[in-house]
Structure formats: C-alpha cells, structure tokens
Amino acid sequence: MPIEYMGLNNIQGPLAVIEGVDEAFYEEMVSVTMADGTKRMGRVVEISGDKAVVQMFEGTDGLSLENTATRFTGEPMRLKLSREMLGRTLDGVGRPIDGMGDYFAEEVRDVNGSPINPVAREYPRNFIQTGISSIDCLMTLIRGQKLPIFSGDGMPHDDLAVQIARQAKVVDSDDAAGEKFAIVFAAMGVKYDVANYFRRSFEESGVLGKVVMFLNLSNDPVVERIITPRCALTAAEYLAFNYDMHVLVILTDMTSYAEALREISSSKGEIPSRKGFPGYLYSDLASLYERAGIIADAKGSVTQVPILTMPNDDITHPVPDLTGYITEGQIVLGRNLNLVGVYPPVSVLPSLSRLMKDGIGEGFTREDHPELANQLFASYSKVEDAKSLSSVIGEDELSELDKKYLAFGREFDKRFLTQGAYENRSIEETLDLGWQLLSMLPRTELDRVSDEMLDKYYGKTEREVV
C-alpha cells in the first residue's frame, strides 16, 4: 500500500513541493487528491534530498498547503496503447474525452520513448505524393521524414496540413483502401475552432476512423501541453511499429508547446537562454522530432508534419530556428504570396526537403525530377533579382531577359504554386507543368539541366498538362 502524503509544503505557479518523501524517482507520476475527492496528476521534475518538486498537470488552482493527499504512483508517465485508439479523441494526457468510455489497453508505455538506435534506422526513401505541386516537385515529402510547416498567424497552414493528410492517404499500390494509413493529430494550445476544423475535415474526407486526436486546447492546462506531443508520438510509434501502419503525425502548434516549456522553466527558476527559452529547448524539441523515422525491423513508418507559427513572421526566432536545425527541411509559407491570393502560399526559396535527393528521380518519381527541381529553384531566385531591380528602375527599363524572368515568375505563382484545396495533381502533371514554365525562358539560361533532359523535355508545351 503506497504512502499518502498529507498536504504540501510550497506552491508556486504550476509547481508544488512536497517534503519528507523518501522513495520518489525522477519523472515519477504523482496523483493528488483534493478535499472534494477530485484527483489531479502531476510529475516529479526535481528531487533534492527528501524534497520532491511536482509539476501539476491541471494547474495548482484550488490547491492549498493543507487540503491535499498525495500519492506517488511508482511509474513514469505512461500511455495506454491499443489499436482501438483509432477514431478516438483524447485529451492532452491521453484520457478519452469523446464520451465513448475507456478503451482496452493492449500495452502501456512510457511516453518519453527511447531514442532510435541509428544503426537500426532505415534511411527514408519512399516518396509520398501529396498532390500539391510545390511540395511534390520542390520539397518532396518522404515517408519517415519530419517536415515542418513554418507559418504565421492568419495564414492557411491548417488547410495545407489537412490537404496533405487528405491527399497523401494512399501509401501503397497494394493498399488502395488506405488500410495501413493512420493519422495522429496533436493539438497543443490551439483554439477550439482550429481543432474542430481538423476534426471536421477528417470527417469530410472519410478518414476520421483512422485518426487519433490528442487535444490540449488553448485554455487547457499548460503543463499537460508538455505531455501531449509525447503521448501522440508514443501512439504513433505503437501503430507504426506494432501494426505496420504508415502514420502521419500532425503536431500543431509547436510554438505554443515551446512557450509552455518556457513558462514551466521560468517557474522552476531556471537560467534562461535566448528570448527566455530554457537552454535545453533544442534537446527537448529534438526528443520529439527525432521520433520520426523508419526502423529496419518493422514495416511501418512515422512521418511528422509539425506546424509552427513564427512570432512576427521571424524565421530566426528560437522556435523555428532550432526546429529547422533538427527537422529534415521545412515548408515556409509566405505572407506576401498569401496577400495576393496564392494558395498554398509556399515560399519556394527558403523551403527545402533534405531527404528528397534520395527519394526522387528515376525509379522513384521520374528521371528529370532532380534537375528540374534544381533549375526551378535557380530560375526562381533570378526572378527575385529581376523583381527587386524592376522596383527601382521600373519594369519597362529591364532587359529582355529580365522581362522574361518576370513573366516566368508570374506564371509560376499563378499556375504552379496556385492550386485548389481539393486539386490533387499527379507527379507527372506537376513535372510537365514545371517544364512548360521553364520553356518560357531561353534554353541557354537553363544551366542546371543536362542537354539530354533539355532535348527530351524543353519546349514540349504540347504535352498534356492539367
């Protein structure tokens, strides 16, 4: 029979201190019973002699130094796992909130997970067709990759994530029904409307039965927010590596997550580094993002699409900055494109997929893909030069070549980037469209493409395109 400790010794922000504890261990779960019988969960975040510092998940409001009874559960934070989780909605720490009762746990696991041994990883190579030209052609998503969307407030990152989830669902040619596809969705500090939008969209596209939702909304306790992505990833790993499923994990919004981490760090009195975020923000974010991947012994995969809003659209803010150092590329959304009505407003130049080089080309997508992508990037960066020149001297004064670049840029935005929220382009369509646009430029300008490819694809505007 575990001992119950009556009362607390100190309460500060979300942290409570209990003295006289002998057997607590680091990161142990704690259950606190209040005077009215309600229970709250907490986690040991620091031990000093017989003093344990406990982080309370549902906040400390209503707690006093006397009205509680605390029990140490003897376990780290764990999540019940089951295939039955698919289709369910859980709160930020994994308790069902959809009114459908508890589910049967096949296994219980520590939500912190363990690092994947690099030797046991399988290098991701399989292309995922999202049906979105800019992504498929220029920053290809690979199964097992972590590719975040860097966005800002008021931009359509949610629509983009939903579109990716909707259109990427067929993962194998022998799995047309999408049997092996699952989505794990974790909302951290987002508004109810946003969570509901995702839910409705999953419902409309008929995948809701394949989705596990973890919701920590913006008015839910901040401390729970630290656990939410860990629960989501634990569920994803379970489905991927025990049931051979291809799991797409959408985490939104990572900025709220990092802010929660900052809040707790400062209430613990830790020394802050940049912008008040704790020094371990990098390691902490890495412990989430690195849980994407494929392991050699299993057939499934975990692909992550985290969404983060850049405060003030600043890509050098610590959260996008550190994220970019950990993830395998990024999809950056651009405010200017959004203003002129381009959807999806993917800002091409700063976007990148690090894994695409090994997952495209002959045998994966099409032989011309690598060179075409390279050339589109290079040409589009010249469009930017021409634009800045024309803003100084006016478009009329530009050289013929620069005018061609401007025209190319406009068509690129209009035809390549812009597409409907329900428009699902095949990779062939996308690549042909790319060549069509490049054919607006003189052949001598295309220095990233070999002659062989030029002969085959350049100027062939008559090919079937959309």
Add this chain to the structure above:
Amino acid sequence: MANAEGRIFGINGPVVRVRGSGAFEMQEMVRVGSESLIGEVIGVTDTETIVQVYEETVGLRAGETVTGTGGPLSVTLAPGILSNIFDGIERPLSEIRRLTNAFISRGTQVELLDESKKWDVKLTVKKGDIVSGGTIIGSTPETSLIEHRIMIPPNIAGTVEWAAPDGKYTINDVIARVKSAGSVIDIRMRQEWPIKKARPYAQRQAVTKPLVTGQRVIDSMFPIGKGGAAAVPGGFGTGKTMTQHQLAKWCDADIIVYIGCGERGNEMTQVLNEFAELIDPKSQRPLLDRTVLIANTSNMPVAAREASIYTGVTLAEYYRDMGYHVALMADSTSRWAEALREISGRLEEMPAEEGFPAYLASRLSQFYERAGYVTNLNGSEGSISIIGAVSPQGGDFSEPVTQNTKRFIRCFWALDKSLAYSRHYPAIQWLTSYSEYINDLTRWYEENVSPDFMQKRAKLMAILQEEASLMEIVKLIGSDVLPEGQKATLEVARAIRVGFLQQNAFHKDDTYVPLEKQDKMMDAILLLDRRLKELVASGAVISKVTQTGIVDDIIRIKYTIGNEDIDAPFNALMKKINDTFDASVPSFAK
C-alpha cells in the same frame, strides 16, 4: 583503497547531486543508481559531489548509490575501432542494437570493443629490444585498408623481456612483457586513455601540406592544411552536413573520424549506408574501412554529447600516433556548446553571453588545439585536421559559438543562406570566407600542382571582389548600362561562380575534382578574362563573343571534361576559346 561511494541526494535532468563521501575525484567516472548508469564527477564541494550522467535519468531515486570507478572517463584503444559506429562514450551501437533492439534503453552494459575476436598479429620486437611510449611493436590488418600498428602505451618504457610469436590474439591477450624499473609490465593490444587528456607527441610541426579534398572552392580558394583546423558555420539548410560528408568521402586523409554530435538520426544512417557502399578510388575498398563514426543524435542523452567530441578526438590521436593522417569532422560543435550550456544552467553557474558558460572559449580552444601536424613519440609523422561545423542561432555569425570558434581556427568556410536559396552549392561565400593557411601551403602548390597556382587564385579572387562592388550598381540600374569592360568582368565572374565555385556533389565526375583539373579550369577562365579584356580594349562589344556560347562551354567544363586524361580536351578547349576570339576580333577592330 576502496572506491568512493555516496548516495543520490538531488536529481535535475542529467545533473545528479551526491552526498555521503568526499572521496570522489574530479572527472572520475562513476556508476549511478541501481542500473549502473555511467556518469562523471564535474564538481566537488564540502558537502556534495556533482555528477553528470551520460544516460537518461528518468526513474532514478534519491538514496540510490553512486560508486566511483577510481579513474577518469576513458576509451578503449585497440583494433576493432575502424568501420564501427559508437555512441558518445564509445559503446558500439550495433552491439547495443543486438541487446536492446531498435530503441536504445538505459544502463545497457556492452563491451566497448570485441574482446573475443582474434586478430592476426605480427610482432616486430624481440627480447632485449629497448622500447618506450609509442614504440611500434607489431601490427595487425584492422581493415582491408588500414594496418593497425600496435604501440607501447605512452607512459611505459623499458626492455622487452618476452614477445609473443606471430599468431592470432585477442585484444586482451598478453603479447609482450616489458621490464621497466624493476617491474615487469604485460603489454596487450588494448590501451585505455582518458578522453579529456590529449595524448602526448614528440614535437609539433608547422602545417605545410594541404588536405586535398577535391572540392574546388576549398582546395583552390580556401585550402586547409593537414593538421589544420577549420570551421564551417551556416544556418540550417545551407549545407553544413553536405560539406562535411563530401570532405569525409573525398579528402586524402588515411583515417576519418566522423562525429555526429546532436544531429539527425537519419543522417547517421545515411553516412553508415553510403560509406559502406562508396568505394575508395585508390584502393577499391569501401570507404567505411577507414572511417569511425560516433553518433550522439539530438535525442540521445545530452551529457554524452559533450563527451562525444572528446571521444572522437582521442580516437583520432590514437591513429595519429601510429603515423596516420586523420581528418576529424564534428557536426556540429554548436550542439556540443549547447550541451555545455545545458549542464551549466542546471548547475546554476553564472552565465556569460547568451546563457553560455564563461568557460566556453577555453573548452573550444582545448578541442581545436588537439589538431596539429606532429612528430610522434615513435618518430613517425601524423596529423589531425579538425573540421567543425557550427550552427549559429538564427544564422547570425555574431553569436558566441561562432565568434569564439573563429579565434581558434585558421580556415573559415562561411555558408551563406542566399547562395543556398539559389541552390549554389557548396554555398561557401567567397567574400566572407578565409584561409590563413594560404601562405603556408603556397610552396606545396607551386611544387606539386603548378608554379603560379596561387597567383591564379589571387586573380580569380580579385575578379570576384570586383563583381561584388559592381553588383551594387547593377542592383540599382541594371547591367545593360555598364561600360563594356565591366560587362566583361561580370561575364568572367559568372564563369567563376557557376563554372568553378559551384560543384555538383551528385555528378560522378564533379563530386571529386583532382587538383590538376582545378588548375586547368582556372587557366581556361583566366584565358577568357584576358581575351575579353583585349577585345574590350580594341573597342569591340563583348556580346558578339558571349553570344557564341563560349562562356557556357567554359561553365560546362565540369561535366564535359572528365577527371582523367585531361590534357587533350583542355588543349582543344583553349584552342576553341582562342579561335572564337580570333574570329571576332578582326571584324570589329578593323
């Protein structure tokens, strides 16, 4: 004396405070808790000992015991290191996988090196020989590429009393006995060495030979010497890792130590797969046979991240002592610095800049000073070249890690975001990068490549400089209104940027370019420069020549001319350039 023992008092992340015994030594390796996690003493006060733990501390309880091992954190040095992949404290990851499957769990106890494997050992000493620290007493083929030279550990000297006959031995078998100051010492292939202490050498030498990498922007523009230190700073997505991979693949060192410090797991897998498949052009053997990988991915314990750098450099020194040239890539030193910051923060030390501890600079200098070209204790020559990637926060080079690193390296390859955005790779910015080794290496280049190599380099740099200032004007008024002479400069600069500095790592020839070809490419570009200037002086417009596509021919040299038998195609190209100009000049100049 019994080892020190204490009890856990406090736990905060990887930092554990221990009470009970004052007998722990600074830097002593300790075993923590019931799972015997590995830790290191990093502070001793009158009441407490502070330990950093190299594994996850979830589940540790106050009151569990901490036991000292009596020695500092050390690595095992013996055959079996090469073509292996280790974690930050030299535990082989493939062995861990065998024991714990795909995920790394805590407290896994493994042999650091295979102790049962029998190596084919040939001994070269006999009874009566006088040996001292570093003396090579025998050898064994460690991999198909590298012969492992068995050395007397640095602190032992004496006469050989017995040497084992040639045969098969494990790393723990006694292969010789040395009589030293009255006692007899057993010599095994296995040695231990504390990772934070540099291994001794006889004498440090000046850097005079380049580390040839086959990358044009490095070899020709900003070369690094064997025994030198370089930094590759760049924001995310600028190609730090790609640059490190290219160097690890192609540089002409004998041994590569590649440290993935706080980076992506998939990248380590990629290195592992790719290096096993890639064939060394010289020996036709897999590159992995000359490579050691150390992986502490970003989600592995942070304290081991700090150790991984030292582990790597200690392994490098061990091979240097055998007389090999070692290149060490650390990707990324910023993660290591952040590990220092994290531990320091948990110790509540007074922070200096941006939360980094005040001792950041001294730690960085200690690391980079372990690079060098030396005469070893046994008289052979060896070197360690260190190439450290730096990941500045927000891509801003004024942050503390980049700034402090700059003071201890002599070669700076600054990666630039805007170059990377326009897919100019390697995105090494030629205006902000520098190499202080140029003067030291000039003589080697003159003797081994071509007598005026460095002059050519200087000319190319001058053209690029001029282009940069011209671009200021072009940004305002466009290039059409420039005088012909300046248009010519822009044209040549384009040839340099696109044809020479850009290099395609995925092209079979362009991924590695020998110095001879680099030299000839410079010749071709400079010929273009000279002829264009003559043309302008004769009063002609350059568009007549540029329209012939001759500049694009020069830009495409990297694809059109292979790496072998380059003389004939280059002569043909030079003739073509001259002919093109000759054909144009008279018609205008008349």
